[in-house]
Amino acid sequence: MGESPAPVNVRLVNVTKQFAEVRAVDNLSLDIRAGEFLSLLGPSGCGKTTTLRMLGGFEEPSTGSIFFGEKDVTGLPPYRRDVNTVFQSYALFPHLSVGDNIAFGLRRQGVSKADAAQRVGEMLELVDLAGLSARRPAALSGGQQQRVALARALVNRPTLLLLDEPMSALDAKLRKHMQIELKRIQSQVGITFLYVTHDQEEALTMSDRIVVMNQGRIEGLGTPREVYERPQTDFVASFLGASNLLPGILGSATQGYYDVEVTGGHRLRVAAANVAEGLTASSAVQVGVRPEKIHLVPSARAEEAGTNCLRGVVRVATFSGVGNQYLILSPDGRDFTVYAQNIGDALAPRTGDEVEMRWPVEHTFVVRPSGTMTNEGE
Amino acid sequence: MTDQIATTPLRVARPRRRFWLPLYSWLLIGYLVLPIGAMVLFSFNRVLTGLPQVSFQWNGFTTQWYQQWSQVPGLTAAFWLSLRLALVAALISTVLGTMLALSLVRYSPREFRGKSFVNQTLFMNIAAPEIVMGASLLGLFATLNVARGFTTLLLTHVAFSIAYVAVTVRARLSGFDRTLEEAAGDLGSSPFTTFRLVTLPLIMPGVLAGGLMAFALSLDDFVASNFVSGSTLPFPVWVYGATRVGIPPQVFVLGTVIFSLGLACAALSVLLSRRSAN
Numbered sequence: 001m002g003e004s005p006a007p008v009n010v011r012l013v014n015v016t017k018q019f020a021e022v023r024a025v026d027n028l029s030l031d032i033r034a035g036e037f038l039s040l041l042g043p044s045g046c047g048k049t050t051t052l053r054m055l056g057g058f059e060e061p062s063t064g065s066i067f068f069g070e071k072d073v074t075g076l077p078p079y080r081r082d083v084n085t086v087f088q089s090y091a092l093f094p095h096l097s098v099g100d101n102i103a104f105g106l107r108r109q110g111v112s113k114a115d116a117a118q119r120v121g122e123m124l125e126l127v128d129l130a131g132l133s134a135r136r137p138a139a140l141s142g143g144q145q146q147r148v149a150l151a152r153a154l155v156n157r158p159t160l161l162l163l164d165e166p167m168s169a170l171d172a173k174l175r176k177h178m179q180i181e182l183k184r185i186q187s188q189v190g191i192t193f194l195y196v197t198h199d200q201e202e203a204l205t206m207s208d209r210i211v212v213m214n215q216g217r218i219e220g221l222g223t224p225r226e227v228y229e230r231p232q233t234d235f236v237a238s239f240l241g242a243s244n245l246l247p248g249i250l251g252s253a254t255q256g257y258y259d260v261e262v263t264g265g266h267r268l269r270v271a272a273a274n275v276a277e278g279l280t281a282s283s284a285v286q287v288g289v290r291p292e293k294i295h296l297v298p299s300a301r302a303e304e305a306g307t308n309c310l311r312g313v314v315r316v317a318t319f320s321g322v323g324n325q326y327l328i329l330s331p332d333g334r335d336f337t338v339y340a341q342n343i344g345d346a347l348a349p350r351t352g353d354e355v356e357m358r359w360p361v362e363h364t365f366v367v368r369p370s371g372t373m374t375n376e377g378e
Numbered sequence: 379m380t381d382q383i384a385t386t387p388l389r390v391a392r393p394r395r396r397f398w399l400p401l402y403s404w405l406l407i408g409y410l411v412l413p414i415g416a417m418v419l420f421s422f423n424r425v426l427t428g429l430p431q432v433s434f435q436w437n438g439f440t441t442q443w444y445q446q447w448s449q450v451p452g453l454t455a456a457f458w459l460s461l462r463l464a465l466v467a468a469l470i471s472t473v474l475g476t477m478l479a480l481s482l483v484r485y486s487p488r489e490f491r492g493k494s495f496v497n498q499t500l501f502m503n504i505a506a507p508e509i510v511m512g513a514s515l516l517g518l519f520a521t522l523n524v525a526r527g528f529t530t531l532l533l534t535h536v537a538f539s540i541a542y543v544a545v546t547v548r549a550r551l552s553g554f555d556r557t558l559e560e561a562a563g564d565l566g567s568s569p570f571t572t573f574r575l576v577t578l579p580l581i582m583p584g585v586l587a588g589g590l591m592a593f594a595l596s597l598d599d600f601v602a603s604n605f606v607s608g609s610t611l612p613f614p615v616w617v618y619g620a621t622r623v624g625i626p627p628q629v630f631v632l633g634t635v636i637f638s639l640g641l642a643c644a645a646l647s648v649l650l651s652r653r654s655a656n
């Protein structure tokens with residue numbers, strides 16, 4: 001698509017935003033790589049929108065700085081920043097046609113009417129709205145309005161595109177379609193995307209990297225696989241997907257493995273790579289495993305190498321079509337969630353059965369307590 | 379029997395509503411239009427006395443007064459003066475009133491000290507009897523030794539129109555989605571461009587309504603104008619003076635013209651809004 005400027009890294013350095021009483025963003029540092037699709041996940045009120053608004057220039061950080069490449073943009077107003085935003089509410093200009101909406105940014109940059117019209121045409125094609133250029137936004141469906149909002153931002157080829165839950169209003173099918181579309185546009189145009197969503201699956205499938213925020217701080221950062229398989233804090237482990245977590249004491253490392261002693265004297269093995277950064281021997285930790293990684297076997301079976309096991313009693317067994325979900329009561333009184341795919345296993349345990357939970361050592365992870373992220377950013 | 383009782387009110391209610399509501403509406407419309415109708419009618423009335431005075435007895439149809447509409451020297455001057463005055467006053471008070479409305483809606487009391495005081499002043503300005511305002515303005519101009527004339531009229535008309543414009547525009551602004559302005563800034567427009575391309579077009583109906591109201595208020599203002607006009611007589615003041623000796627039929631002609639222009643404006647705006655809705 002021609003002469004878009006080379007994307008640059010966007011950096012937030014120790015950014016804090018203090019509203020009257022709320023600290024919406026708390027000493028946040030983040031490196032957004034040029035051209036990546038970065039998703040921002042987190043519970044409601046954790047500061048996602050505020051972070052976006054500071055990047056867009058609608059809100060000034062209380063402390064800290066924001067860099068686009070080498071340039072400090074902290075105090076710059078929105079119209080001096082090479083950023084465009086897809087607002088959650090679309091914010092299409094109701095008095096302008098779809099075409100004029102999309103051309104708005106180009107015209108402000110001084111692009112001639114004819115050139116703008118051509119690029120608007122290309123963009124309408126890209127978002128599959130060719131022929132609707134003369135319509136008013138009010139005469140479009142929600143999904144079409146959304147695509148206009150996207151086109152209006154994309155056509156400017158900004159350094160950074162901010163998207164604040166841009167699909168929250170779409171039905172599941174349209175959403176799926178738009179996800180694919182967005183991903184295609186992103187790889188085609190090569191713009192850096194910062195994408196806020198409440199939909200975990202959306203974040204996991206679309207992103208190059210994911211940021212998990214909580215209370216204005218970053219709790220986890222990495223590729224979807226990294227964040228899911230090796231969460232760093234207990235918050236991330238339970239916010240993103242589900243986790244079974246057990247408190248324990250971290251032992252010392254031997255040959256790339258740690259032992260974690262959990263209540264009841266059991267020992268669980270963890271690969272060193274799956275232990276959260278900044279933990280040392282004999283610190284209090286939580287050891288975790290995802291529900292779908294656990295096998296249930298009759299408790300008499302011989303131990304296997306390379307697995308962790310814990311005994312328990314099936315408390316609840318529910319059938320959900322594609323799988324079985326169990327609640328297993330472990331000896332120390334804790335419920336484990338176990339998810340087994342429905343692949344015709346003959347020996348599906350029933351309520352009251354005594355079973356052994358087994359899972360591979362490499363799927364065991366150790367997390368820090370929440371809110372103790374070590375210095376972030378690589 | 380019970381069946382009938384249950385259904386009777388329904389059966390009666392409909393024709394009744396169909397009868398009373400239109401009757402009420404037409405009576406009301408008639409009541410409002412009747413004086414205007416009289417004015418239009420008598421602008422076409424012959425005068426038999428030979429004196430330039432409208433007669434309120436029907437003497438036959440003529441368009442004589444329309445042909446001689448500018449034959450009364452003082453009246454024509456007053457008419458043009460009033461039009462000019464109304465235009466300028468509407469323009470100035472629309473600009474000032476719109477800015478006032480913007481500042482009242484956009485700034486919190488913390489950013490805009492004295493905001494509630496300004497609000498009170500607006501309210502008082504609308505509620506205060508005009509005769510008090512006229513008298514006090516006369517006192518003010520006399521004290522300051524300002525010669526009465528077009529300037530004092532203009533100052534007065536702007537003073538009583540601003541509040542109306544501000545209130546009208548404020549109503550339009552209160553539902554305004556600020557994200558639209560953020561979006562414009564996001565797309566590279568400076569605050570001024572944002573105002574020109576986004577804010578103003580969207581509040582334009584309110585601004586126009588305010589401006590029209592200011593125009594109308596100024597055009598037919600008598601009470602305050604009477605105090606501050608000096609020897610520069612706007613249309614209403616001139617007509618009031620003329621009633622003592624007899625109203626020239628041209629007054630009715632000009633009144634009819636103004637009314638027709640107003641009708642035309644209203645029709646045009648309905649037409650335009652219908653077209654933009656499509």
Ligand SMILES: Nc1ncnc2c1ncn2[C@@H]1O[C@H](COP(=O)(O)OP(=O)(O)OP(=O)(O)O)[C@@H](O)[C@H]1O
Nearest residue numbers: 019020022023024043044045046047048049050051
């Ligand atoms: N203008 C403001 N004034 C005061 N507090 C604010 C303001 N904007 C946001 N906050 C507060 O800052 C915190 C973070 O808000 P933010 O909108 O960033 O959350 P979010 O992560 O986007 O949440 P959601 O997922 O619900 O959209 C919230 O506690 C919110 O109440």
Ligand SMILES: [Mg+2]
Nearest residue numbers: 048049050164
């Ligand atoms: Mg938000």
